[in-house]
Amino acid sequence: MNKKKSLVKTVVTLTLFFVLFTILAPLSTANPMDRLYRCEPEFLITWDEEDVNEPISPYSAPTNIPIKIQVKIRGVLQHIVSPGYAINDFYVRLYIDEAPEWCKVTVNPPLISIPVNQDWELANATLFITLDKDSPAFETSKIKIRITTQRMGGSATIIPAGNKTLEIPFTVGYVPLLAINELEGNHKVINPDDTANFPIELINLGNGKTDIKTDISSVPKGWQVKTISEISLGVKYLGDNYKKTLNLAIKPPYDFGYHEDREVIEISITPYSNKYSNISGESYVLSFVVHSKGFSTPGFEGILVIFSIIVVLFIVKKHKLRNNKRNQSSKRGDD
Amino acid sequence: MRNKFLTIGLLFILIFSSTVTSSEILSEGEENDDAFPNIDEQILQSTGDSGSTSFGLLRALFEKFLDFRFRIGTAMMGTRYFNFQLFEPVSVRSYPEAVDIEYLNETTIEIGAKNPENPDEWRLLLNTINGYDWGWIYNSVSFRFELLLPENISQDALTYRFDPEIVSISPNTKNLDWKGIDEVLKTNLTLELKPSGDSTNPTQDMILKVKVIRIDVSNPRNMRFAPEFANFRNLPKNKDKLNIWSAGFRLQWNTFMGFYFMLLNSGLPDIDEKVDSIVNILVRIKKDHFAELIPPKPIDIHPNEVLSIPVEVKNLGSHIDTFNFRVNVSDDSLKVGQPSALTMEPGETRNAYVTVSAPPVLYDQGKTTSIVIEVFSIDNPELIFSNKIVLTTQGVYVSGGYAYYLMLAGIILLILIALIIVPMRKRRVKICVKPQKPWEIPEEKEYLKKLKDKKEYNKVFNMMNEEYQSALLWYKHYRKEMLAKYHKKISLREFSKQAIKKITSFFKMPKKIMKKKDIKKSLIKLKPEVKKVPKPKEIPSAKTAEIEQKAMIDINAQQEKLRREKLLLKIKRKQEKQRRKFKQSI
Numbered sequence: 001m002n003k004k005k006s007l008v009k010t011v012v013t014l015t016l017f018f019v020l021f022t023i024l025a026p027l028s029t030a031n032p033m034d035r036l037y038r039c040e041p042e043f044l045i046t047w048d049e050e051d052v053n054e055p056i057s058p059y060s061a062p063t064n065i066p067i068k069i070q071v072k073i074r075g076v077l078q079h080i081v082s083p084g085y086a087i088n089d090f091y092v093r094l095y096i097d098e099a100p101e102w103c104k105v106t107v108n109p110p111l112i113s114i115p116v117n118q119d120w121e122l123a124n125a126t127l128f129i130t131l132d133k134d135s136p137a138f139e140t141s142k143i144k145i146r147i148t149t150q151r152m153g154g155s156a157t158i159i160p161a162g163n164k165t166l167e168i169p170f171t172v173g174y175v176p177l178l179a180i181n182e183l184e185g186n187h188k189v190i191n192p193d194d195t196a197n198f199p200i201e202l203i204n205l206g207n208g209k210t211d212i213k214t215d216i217s218s219v220p221k222g223w224q225v226k227t228i229s230e231i232s233l234g235v236k237y238l239g240d241n242y243k244k245t246l247n248l249a250i251k252p253p254y255d256f257g258y259h260e261d262r263e264v265i266e267i268s269i270t271p272y273s274n275k276y277s278n279i280s281g282e283s284y285v286l287s288f289v290v291h292s293k294g295f296s297t298p299g300f301e302g303i304l305v306i307f308s309i310i311v312v313l314f315i316v317k318k319h320k321l322r323n324n325k326r327n328q329s330s331k332r333g334d335d
Numbered sequence: 336m337r338n339k340f341l342t343i344g345l346l347f348i349l350i351f352s353s354t355v356t357s358s359e360i361l362s363e364g365e366e367n368d369d370a371f372p373n374i375d376e377q378i379l380q381s382t383g384d385s386g387s388t389s390f391g392l393l394r395a396l397f398e399k400f401l402d403f404r405f406r407i408g409t410a411m412m413g414t415r416y417f418n419f420q421l422f423e424p425v426s427v428r429s430y431p432e433a434v435d436i437e438y439l440n441e442t443t444i445e446i447g448a449k450n451p452e453n454p455d456e457w458r459l460l461l462n463t464i465n466g467y468d469w470g471w472i473y474n475s476v477s478f479r480f481e482l483l484l485p486e487n488i489s490q491d492a493l494t495y496r497f498d499p500e501i502v503s504i505s506p507n508t509k510n511l512d513w514k515g516i517d518e519v520l521k522t523n524l525t526l527e528l529k530p531s532g533d534s535t536n537p538t539q540d541m542i543l544k545v546k547v548i549r550i551d552v553s554n555p556r557n558m559r560f561a562p563e564f565a566n567f568r569n570l571p572k573n574k575d576k577l578n579i580w581s582a583g584f585r586l587q588w589n590t591f592m593g594f595y596f597m598l599l600n601s602g603l604p605d606i607d608e609k610v611d612s613i614v615n616i617l618v619r620i621k622k623d624h625f626a627e628l629i630p631p632k633p634i635d636i637h638p639n640e641v642l643s644i645p646v647e648v649k650n651l652g653s654h655i656d657t658f659n660f661r662v663n664v665s666d667d668s669l670k671v672g673q674p675s676a677l678t679m680e681p682g683e684t685r686n687a688y689v690t691v692s693a694p695p696v697l698y699d700q701g702k703t704t705s706i707v708i709e710v711f712s713i714d715n716p717e718l719i720f721s722n723k724i725v726l727t728t729q730g731v732y733v734s735g736g737y738a739y740y741l742m743l744a745g746i747i748l749l750i751l752i753a754l755i756i757v758p759m760r761k762r763r764v765k766i767c768v769k770p771q772k773p774w775e776i777p778e779e780k781e782y783l784k785k786l787k788d789k790k791e792y793n794k795v796f797n798m799m800n801e802e803y804q805s806a807l808l809w810y811k812h813y814r815k816e817m818l819a820k821y822h823k824k825i826s827l828r829e830f831s832k833q834a835i836k837k838i839t840s841f842f843k844m845p846k847k848i849m850k851k852k853d854i855k856k857s858l859i860k861l862k863p864e865v866k867k868v869p870k871p872k873e874i875p876s877a878k879t880a881e882i883e884q885k886a887m888i889d890i891n892a893q894q895e896k897l898r899r900e901k902l903l904l905k906i907k908r909k910q911e912k913q914r915r916k917f918k919q920s921i
C-alpha cells in the first residue's frame with residue numbers, strides 16, 4: 001500500500017514537473033511544442049479583370065488598377081495564435097518586382113498594416129501604370145508584384161515571413177501618330193503641259209506598324225490628281241523603315257488656248273493600324289495650290305509653222321516679181 | 336490503479352500530440368499549404384468525431400492548456416513567443432501618388448505618413464518613436480528627405496526643394512517638454528520642370544524616388560535607468576501621456592530590464608543613419624504646348640501672284656505635339672490659305688507654308704498688310720502663339736490671257752490695215768506720183784555741192800524749192816480732185832468686192848508663178864488688173880454711167896496732161912543741166 005502510494009506520488013510529482021516544464025518552457029528554452037503554434041501567413045490578392053482588359057495607351061493618363069489584398073494566418077492553433085497576436089499587425093510591403101522597361105509602374109501604399117487574424121483581413125492598394133511612347137503596340141505584357149510580410153514571434157517563430165508574387169497582365173494600346181513634311185511646299189506654278197509633283201514625307205511617330213491611306217477629296221474638272229493610295233510604314237524604335245515619301249502628281253487641263261488656271265487640291269492622309277485595320281487615327285488634310293499658266297498649242301502647230309514658211313516664201317517671191325515688173329515698165333517709159 | 340491509468344493517459348496525450356504535430360509541421364512550406372487543414376481536421380476529427388464526452392473534455396482541457404501555454408509565451412518581453420517590435424514601420428507615401436507636372440509650373444507633392452487611427456491627420460514624430468514611453472531612449476530622431484532623379488534625364492532638367500528638408504524631435508529624460516514635439520513626419524516636395532529643347536529632358540513619364548532617411552542619435556547608457564518623468568512622484572501628472580510606466584515597471588526597469596536593454600543596444604552606433612523607406616512617385620510630364628513662330632522678312636507680292644511663304648515653327652513644348660494653324664489678314668482682297676497641321680518632336684523645327692494670293696488688279700501702287708498667323712496645339716486650342724508676316728502688295732498686272740488675245744487681235748488688225756492701205760497707196764501712185772525734191776536728185780545734189788558761192792547756191796536752191804513747191808501744189812490739187820472723183824464713183828460695197836478680189840487673186844498667184852515660162856504672161860496680165868482698180872466699169876448704177884464715162888475721159892486727159900508735164904519737167908531739167916555745163920565750160 002505504501003509502495004502504491006509512493007508510486008502515485010512519484011508519478012504525480014513527475015507529471016507536475018512535466019506540466020510545469022511544458023508551461024514554463026515558452027519563457028526561455030526551446031521546445032518541440034513551439035511548432036504547434038506555428039501559423040503560415042496566407043494571401044489572397046484580387047483585382048478586377050475589367051481594369052486590365054482595356055489596352056493601355058502611351059500618352060494617356062495613368063491607369064489605376066485597384067488591388068485587394070487579404071491576409072490571414074493558417075495553422076493548427078490559429079484560433080489560439082490569432083487572439084494572442086491581435087495587438088500585432090502584419091506589415092505588408094508591396095514591391096514592383098518586374099516590369100517592362102517601357103512601363104512606369106508604382107504601387108501605393110508601399111506599406112500596409114493589416115491586423116493578424118485567422119479570418120481574412122482586407123487592405124487596398126492601387127497600381128499606377130503609364131507607358132512610354134515606344135511601347136510596342138498590341139503586345140501583352142506582365143507586371144510582377146511582390147508582397148512580403150515580416151516574421152512574427154520571439155526567439156521562436158510563430159508566423160514566418162510571408163512572400164507572394166502576383167502577375168498582372170496588360171495589353172499595350174496603339175497610338176496612330178504621323179508627322180508630315182511637305183518637302184517642296186504646297187504651291188507650284190507650272191505650264192499647262194507640265195505636271196506639278198509634290199513630294200510628301202510621312203514619318204510614323206506611333207508605336208506600331210501603320211498603314212497610310214490617302215484620299216483625294218475633290219478633283220476639279222479637267223484636272224488629274226494621282227498618288228499612291230496606300231503605304232505601309234514601320235516603327236521608329238525598331239528602325240524599321242518608318243519614313244517614306246509619297247508623291248502627289250497634279251496635272252492641269254491641257255486644251256488649246258491660253259491658260260491661267262488656279263486650283264486647290266486637298267488630300268487627306270489617314271493612319272491605320274497595320275494589324276487591325278479598324279483602328280485608325282485622325283485624318284490629316286493637306287492643301288496644295290497649283291497655278292497653271294501659259295499657252296497650250298493644239299498639237300498640230302508643226303504643220304502651221306511649215307505653212308507659214310511657205311506663205312512667207314511666196315510673199316517674198318511675189319515681191320521680187322513686182323519689182324522686176326516695175327523695172328521693166330520704167331524702162332519702157334524711158335524708152 | 337485508476338489514477339495510474341489516468342496519469343499515463345495524460346502523459347501519452349501530451350507527448351503524442353506534441354511529437355506528431357511537430358513532425359507534421361516540419362514538412363511545411365509553400366507547396367504543402369494543404370497540410371494544415373489535414374492536421375487540423377485530423378485533430379478535430381480525432382477529438383470531435385468520436386462523440387465521446389470524455390475525449391471532448393480532454394480536447395478542451397488540452398486546448399486550454401495550449402492556450403494557457405501560449406499566453407505565458409507571449410506574456411512579457413523576452414519570452415519565446417513575444418513579438419517584440421520596438422517601432423512600428425511607418426508607411427511614408429506621397430499625396431497624391433501620381434502627379435502631372437508641367438513646364439515652368441511648380442508642383443507640390445506632400446510626402447509623409449498619416450496617422451493610422453485618423454487618416455486626415457499627419458503622424459506625429461512622437462508616435463514614430465513610440466511616444467513618451469520609449470522615445471526618451473534617443474537624444475534625437477530626425478527624418479531627412481532625398482530625391483533620386485532617374486538616370487536617363489538631365490540633372491538640370493528638374494529643380495526641386497523639400498520644405499522642410501529635415502524633421503526632427505529631441506527627447507529628454509527629465510521632462511515631457513521635448514523639442515519638436517508637434518513635428519509631423521511630413522514634407523512638401525516642390526518640383527519645377529525647365530523648358531528646353533534638350534532631348535535628355537524628360538518627355539516621358541518617370542518615377543521619382545524619395546529616400547526617407549532616419550537618423551537616430553542615442554546613447555545606450557541613457558537606457559540604463561528609467562526616465563525621471565516616470566518616477567512615482569511624476570507619474571500621476573504624466574499618467575495620461577504614459578501608457579506602460581507604473582511604479583512597478585519602473586522598479587523592474589531599474590532593477591534588471593534597463594541593464595538588459597543597455598547591453599542589448601550597446602553595439603549600436605551613437606548616430607545611426609538608415610533608409611527608413613523609399614517613396615515612389617509616378618510623375619507624368621504634362622504636355623507642355625509651346626511653339627515659336629519665326630516669320631520671314633517682309634515680302635513683296637505682285638497683283639495676281641501666288642506665294643507660298645515659309646514660316647518656321649519650333650516645338651518648344653515637352654512632347655511630340657501636333658500643331659494647327661489659323662491665319663487672319665486685315666486686307667480682304669488677299670486670299671490666304673492656312674498651312675497644314677504639323678506634328679513635331681520636342682525641339683524640332685519645320686516650315687509651315689502660308690499660301691497668299693494677291694488680287695488680279697491692273698495696278699497696285701503699294702500697300703503694306705500683315706498676316707497674323709496663329710499656332711495652337713490640337714490638345715489645347717486655347718493656348719495660342721502668334722506672329723506676323725509683313726506683306727507689301729505692289730506692281731502692275733496684265734493678264735496673260737488678255738495680253739495674248741489683244742496681241743492676236745492687233746496682228747489681225749494690222750494685216751487688215753495693210754491689205755487696205757497698200758492697194759490704196761498703189762492706186763494713188765498710179766493717179767499721180769508725188770513730185771521729187773529737186774535737191775535730192777543725185778545730179779542736182781552734185782551740182783549744188785559744186786556751187787561754192789553761197790549766193791549762187793541759195794539762188795539755185797531757192798529756184799529748186801520754188802519749183803518743188805509749185806509742183807507740190809499742183810500735185811495736191813490734182814490728187815484731191817482725182818480722189819474726190821474716184822470716191823464719188825466707187826461705193827463701199829464695190830470697194831469691199833474689189834478688196835476681196837484682190838485678196839483672192841493674191842492667194843491664186845502661186846500656181847502661175849510656179850511655171851517659169853508663164854512669168855512674163857502673168858506680169859502682162861497683172862498690169863491691166865492694177866489698172867482696172869480705178870476703172871469705173873464695175874459700178875452698177877446705170878444713172879451715173881454717163882457721168883462716169885465723162886469722168887473716165889477726164890482722167891485719161893488728166894493722165895495725158897500729167898505725162899506731158901512730166902516730160903516738160905524732164906526736158907527743163909535737162910536743159911538746165913546743159914546750161915550749167917555750158918556755164919562751167921565757159
